[in-house]
Amino acid sequence: MQIDKVQRKGLSETIGEELLRLIAQGGLKPGERLNEVHLAESFGVSRGPVREAARELEGQGLLVSRPRQGFYVADFTxxxxxxxxxxxxxxxxxxxxxxxxxxxxxxxxxxxxxxxxxxxxxxxxxxxxxxxxxxxxxxxxxxxxxxxxxxxxxxxxxxxxxxxxxxxxxxxxxxxxxxxxxxxxxxxxxxxxxxxxxxxxxxxxxxxxxxxxxxxxxxxxx
CATH class of the missing domain: 1.20.120.530 (GntR ligand-binding domain-like)
Structure with a gap:
């Protein structure tokens, strides 16, 4: 899974766009759990902006969260x-x-x-x-x-x-x-x-x- 490094401005918004791109291109598949540590390392940021971006995408119906498990890519029915x-x-x-x-x-x-x-x-x-x-x-x-x-x-x-x-x-x-x-x-x-x-x-x-x-x-x- 190839991930582009993000710039240090508008981090959560930029990361949200990258996550959207990964989902649309199959880098993250429906039902797959987001590895926040791996994503943060790949983007060159801390886990905070990744989690913030994930919450935004959850609000838009693209991710779902599970207690004590983290975020998953939505699997549409x-x-x-x-x-x-x-x-x-x-x-x-x-x-x-x-x-x-x-x-x-x-x-x-x-x-x-x-x-x-x-x-x-x-x-x-x-x-x-x-x-x-x-x-x-x-x-x-x-x-x-x-x-x-x-x-x-x-x-x-x-x-x-x-x-x-x-x-x-x-x-x-x-x-x-x-x-x-x-x-x-x-x-x-x-x-x-x-x-x-x-x-x-x-x-x-x-x-x-x-x-x-x-x-x-x-x-x-x-």
Missing amino acids: SDQIVDLYEVKRWIDPALIYDFQSYSDHATRRAILKDIDTIDTTEKVAFSNTLFAFRQRQVAQLHNRVLAAHALSLYRQFHIVTALIDVSDPEARMVRITDTLRLFWTAMVEEEYAQAQEIMRKDAEFWRKDVAPRFRKDTTDTA
Whole structure:
């Protein structure tokens, strides 16, 4: 597992980004325990910033903590995937309203153009550049509370996208980027109802497609 040394500024945030990268690229696998000592040595920092970053990622649903055991990479279940897409259906209308109310035409056109930066050559590059696009999109939001919730959701989708094993990843990447272009074209043209319908149908499609690819939640009792 190769880990890049981090700079001595914004340690917990930087380490959080590195942990996210490791999870997305398979360096840390679902259900795997974080070795805080090894990570701290690899990053060239004390254990404190590693633990702080882990707590932040736990709050975003990417890590889970167990008493006296430490932090583990989240192992998504089908029920959790359904929950993610339900939250997406709540957040999408709020995003549309924010951009409708506070952004100008040039900003929306720039976001539409920015879709071209998403790398569809292979799975990991796609997942990483899609998330980077989402980060730049969220940075344009007026409501910072909404931005924080949207970014947390996108971080979880970033991991989910990386975990999915499909027979035709190219078709999957094309569908995602095509939907983004349809959505942002509607936003540029101020067809906000159409934009909302695009996102509603998209969330429903992916909920049905993605959830069955993850294990069933076996924690419920009859």
